[in-house]
Amino acid sequence: MSVQTEISTINELVEQAKRVLPGGSFGNMPAEVILKEGKAGRIWDEAGREYVDFLLGSGPMFVGHNHPEVTAAVQSQVPLGTTFFANNRHGIALAEAVCDAIPCADQVRFVCTGTEADLYAMRAVRAFRKRDKILKFEGGYHGMSDYALMSTAPKRPSNFPRAVPDSAGIPKSVQDEMLIAAFNDIEMVESLIEEQKDELAGVIVEPFQRLIPPKPGFLQALRAVTAKHGIPLIFDEVVTGFRFAYGGAQEYYGVTPDLCSLGKIVGGGFALAAVAGRADIMHHFDKLAAAEEDFIFQVGTLSGNPVAAVAGLATLGILKQPGTYERVFATGRELMAALSDLLKKAGIPAQVTGEPPLFDVYFTDQPIKDYRDTLKADGALAGRFNRLLRERGIMKGESKYYVSLAHDRGDIDHTIAAWADAIKQLKAAN
Ligand SMILES: Cc1ncc(COP(=O)(O)O)c(C=O)c1O
Structure with a gap:
């Protein structure tokens, strides 16, 4: 099947979903995200598009899909x-x-x-x-x-x-x-x-x-x-x-x-x-x-x-196997540092917040210590960033990067390259 055919399949599924599901979705993610397959740190949608997966099923798939x-x-x-x-x-x-x-x-x-x-x-x-x-x-x-x-x-x-x-x-x-x-x-x-x-x-x-x-x-x-x-x-x-x-x-x-x-x-x-x-x-x-x-x-x-x-x-x-948490933490630390660095170099005020297995960015120059601080961040910018990332093969929830034990060098490099490109777009649009 060509990519075009598969895109029309996804459009049909979206229409079907809209008929039978309120808002066309299960309530978790936007209606147009229809996922088909997962393997280790990657997932594929019904159009055959591949993503590095930081959604991880909202967290359970910590050791990767289909381990x-x-x-x-x-x-x-x-x-x-x-x-x-x-x-x-x-x-x-x-x-x-x-x-x-x-x-x-x-x-x-x-x-x-x-x-x-x-x-x-x-x-x-x-x-x-x-x-x-x-x-x-x-x-x-x-x-x-x-x-x-x-x-x-x-x-x-x-x-x-x-x-x-x-x-x-x-x-x-x-x-x-x-x-x-x-x-x-x-x-x-x-x-x-x-x-x-x-x-x-x-x-x-x-x-x-x-x-x-x-x-x-x-x-x-x-x-x-x-x-x-x-x-x-x-x-x-x-x-x-x-x-x-x-x-x-x-x-x-x-x-x-x-x-x-x-x-x-x-x-x-x-x-x-x-x-x-x-x-x-x-x-x-x-x-x-x-x-x-x-x-x-x-x-x-x-x-x-x-x-x-x-x-x-x-x-x-x-x-329980030795080294698992060290690996997840090393992946998360590298990702958090890279994202922080890219945003800083671009001059975009941002706080990369969290712990290595779970983090995201708030677009604000103020540190985040409680809920009210999060309200001061630019949510619209975060939404734009997420959309640009999805177009570049990164799947995540609205406000979380869940890091997996299965995320490997290729996943990390792809993610950092996608961030760099999406940040360039954000800058160009501002
Ligand atoms: C901290 C916390 N508690 C409770 C829940 C609810 O879990 P469930 O979605 O399995 O009902 C969640 C779900 O994301 C959560 O993040």
Whole structure:
């Protein structure tokens, strides 16, 4: 088939999608992005165009697409049954691997998505503390539940600690159950916690919020003030788990929460996520251990299914091999430095922000330490840059470069060349 024929195929698919999907898409990426195949650090769309892939399925494909060990594990499980709604040895082994890896994890409850993991982590601390309110941070993302969708991306932020709903359809009452603080502002968090300690069930935080690293000492101080009042601290490690280190952000930053949520990498590209944490909090999921009024009723059709479990186990097996994190970090460091350098040489004010496995650029001359700083950046310019990059064979989400263990020399060189060319275009247009 010629490229022209394949472009018309993609146009037909876009038309078909527009008929049957709201907005013509699954809700994640623009309707015209229709992907067909992935191998290691590259993907191809339905028109046969090739991209270096920094979308990585929004993060799960950390070891690369179609990794031979993950594919073999899945192929060996599929003929034996894909889901049972009961314990299976692979899910049990994965739970044990999580407990071995993640500092806060005494026990694990599997679910299918990060949204669920965060929802149940918040429910668990409410059951444990017998209180309702949760403190979260402005700009922090914890999935799609009513409680999580508070002040995640407010266009008009309100006064702290008042929450702003991010979506239509959320009951008004939920707003009053969430308190909002500024990420990296420990004075604000400490005074809020002191003031609200008798109402608070727990605190949920992305230890690395979207692209913003914690200031030195921030997570430690947050740990100290929550521990002082016996308020459980939840780390949302859906993104950072097994990515920043084998033991997640809690290992990387050296701060252990009481509970965490995991997703993305732990399921090896299949539907699996988890709540993990202290046994005395996890006991609320145990009908036999918890008093009737303290029991958290939680089931899920595909929870811990053996296909996702073997994919997760194979992925963790790859990550445990010596040198994996050093390699990802070296790739990320080289990319971050190259992007920063190119933008600086072009005289474009920009902050390359993040950690080597996950970063992006904000077009502003101001450092980024919290959500409100991100609002000062030029989002339209970032959108233009992303579009120019897609035309040059770079696929990424709106605001993230996910680095993969599979990204090789060719991928890095292609990316840097694409950045150089796209930056030249940005300059020419200004
Ligand atoms: C930090 C964080 N928490 C939770 C979620 C929700 O995970 P899922 O999309 O699997 O529901 C995401 C998804 O990107 C995330 O980045």
